[in-house]
Amino acid sequence: MNRTALSDTLQDGLEAYRIGPKVRALRLAKDMGLAQLGEHTGLSAAMLSRIERGQVFPTLATLLRIALVFGVGLDHFFGPGEEEPVFEVVRASDRLKLGDKTDGPVSYLFESLDFPVAKSRFQAYLAEFSATAVQSKPHSHEGAEMLYVIEGSLQLAIHGRTEVLQKGDSVYFDAGFEHSYRAADGQRCKVIAVVSGSNPAGREGG
Structure with a gap:
């Protein structure tokens, strides 16, 4: 799903899940290239690259295909995002x-x-x-x-x-x-x- 077609609220909500970086982390953990992942999912390397960089948000069907390759559920992508680092200044x-x-x-x-x-x-x-x-x-x-x-x-x-x-x-x-x-x-x-x-x-x- 193209970012430009989304409302600002929906776009911000999806960005908070950091779906693209999570896809990239799964791929790199398997030492898999974009072309190789494309062969398993039917998506082009270019499209996968845009997903990983957050330029495109995948549909649930597309995300499910990616999830099946890595043996994870959809909840992997919609669980809590990365925690903010603790930073406290004490005057x-x-x-x-x-x-x-x-x-x-x-x-x-x-x-x-x-x-x-x-x-x-x-x-x-x-x-x-x-x-x-x-x-x-x-x-x-x-x-x-x-x-x-x-x-x-x-x-x-x-x-x-x-x-x-x-x-x-x-x-x-x-x-x-x-x-x-x-x-x-x-x-x-x-x-x-x-x-x-x-x-x-x-x-x-x-």
Whole structure:
């Protein structure tokens, strides 16, 4: 069906399914040329090329012939289209600064760097430890954690080991072991924390 014969609404609706690229993907996956596909479907290579490039929308009968060649159903062409890539910008002015949940003084403040992302594969934070803050409450969670010190120095305690990280240092560790932190050397410390797992530090308070 020629594009010019379609209403704008119908044309936009068909374009959303990306039928042409799906036909092309099936053909290339079988390492098949346009002429070879034409032999199986009775369509010319030129017509198939126009379909793949979205210049022509095939009728259902034509599309069925193409589908039979590749052993797929018509639903293959009318299923959900390609997902849009996730892209979220978080402005510094939009971030909310929260404290860790402890019974005593707040050990550190943190800001989520990716809070608008509904299904993030990890959580990223900017954490700030004051010069006078006490060691945070030991906590653990599933997954892993990576810290990168951008200001000051950080004292990390985990599984019987204590390590002091200086500006520019980073660490990766299994967050299933109890861990805690504090600013070292009596100076304010800022850290980028990237956390994986269903119960990351800071959001649930360990």
